[in-house]
Amino acid sequence: MSLLDEQALREVLTSLSSGELVGGLRGIEKESLRVTKTGDISQLHHPRCLGSKLTHPEITTDYSEALLELITEPMTSTEALIQRLHDIHTFVYSCIDSEMLWVTSMPCAVKNEQSIPIADYGPSNVGMMKHVYRQGLARRYGRVMQAIAGVHFNYSVPLSAWPRLYELAGASGPLDEFISESYFGLIRNFQRVGWLVPYLFGASPAVCKSFTGGEPGAFEEFDVGTFYLPYATALRMSDIGYKNVHQAQ
Structure with missing residues (x-):
């Protein structure tokens, strides 16, 4: 059984205590x-x-x-x-x-x-x-x-929750391997829906012109020293930030 399907999620929510759900x-x-x-x-x-x-x-x-x-x-x-x-x-x-x-x-x-x-x-x-x-x-x-x-932001699941999660998943093998695999699954899921975090909480839509060497590119001019993108939320995660072709190489 996958921990990612809806039925499994219900079982997790009903099987773990409130402290285990929020106590990481x-x-x-x-x-x-x-x-x-x-x-x-x-x-x-x-x-x-x-x-x-x-x-x-x-x-x-x-x-x-x-x-x-x-x-x-x-x-x-x-x-x-x-x-x-x-x-x-x-x-x-x-x-x-x-x-x-x-x-x-x-x-x-x-x-x-x-x-x-x-x-x-x-x-x-x-x-x-x-x-x-x-x-x-x-x-x-x-x-x-x-x-x-x-x-x-760093987060870890309460250690007391893992044996029950292991049981619900119908897993086999060492518990520590299951924990590692589950964390990698969490990372993949975050990659899938991670865009929502900067969309809701991003607060850096503008940048000093000096950052781009004065070249506007796709930016619009906000004032004499600032470029911006009208619908941007977090330029740090944009093509000029840490998610760019140079970092990917």
């Missing part, structure tokens, strides 16, 4: 550029008061030294998760002085490739490996695309 672990990874009050990407090093970006469990950097990544621990409570992300934001703002966090996924004004500093993790082997990896990304895709920020 959730986590958020949120990226934001540090920018100056003039709207330029910060050229300052990672603030010391934020701790070591190589080892801090909640505050690190993604591609750029200016691209902060805020990470919550896994939680079962959605309210507690959002509050923790808020608390991390509050702490970050206490450390970045006159800088701000850019709120959209598409970057602010980009003067040139060199204005996007690659993250530096120090002289340790792990730190150097991270830095060299980012240098490789710059050579392959360019730094500008790597300055695009994003929010990653």
Whole structure:
């Protein structure tokens, strides 16, 4: 029996407790550029008061030294998760002085490739490996695309639910293999209906002209410094974002 058909779904909903249905672990990874009050990407090093970006469990950097990544621990409570992300934001703002966090996924004004500093993790082997990896990304895709920020939502099904799901699926073989196969099935289903997420929640229909080198392409002009697409929701997931031909190669 497939867990994807309607009858199986009814059996899952009636067989699992409310705690098992909503009690999975959730986590958020949120990226934001540090920018100056003039709207330029910060050229300052990672603030010391934020701790070591190589080892801090909640505050690190993604591609750029200016691209902060805020990470919550896994939680079962959605309210507690959002509050923790808020608390991390509050702490970050206490450390970045006159800088701000850019709120959209598409970057602010980009003067040139060199204005996007690659993250530096120090002289340790792990730190150097991270830095060299980012240098490789710059050579392959360019730094500008790597300055695009994003929010990653992580979820795991409660461990207590898996034996019952295994039984309902009529599965055979080791339970851990069934769990892995089920997660891959979840990923495939998300790929199938994933367009709905940016459609409902996307909030980046515009981009600074500097991102495209001033070339309009399919964009329309919003103002002297901005291009936009009238029906766009998340340019991060468009042909100029992370879902483009260069990334697919």
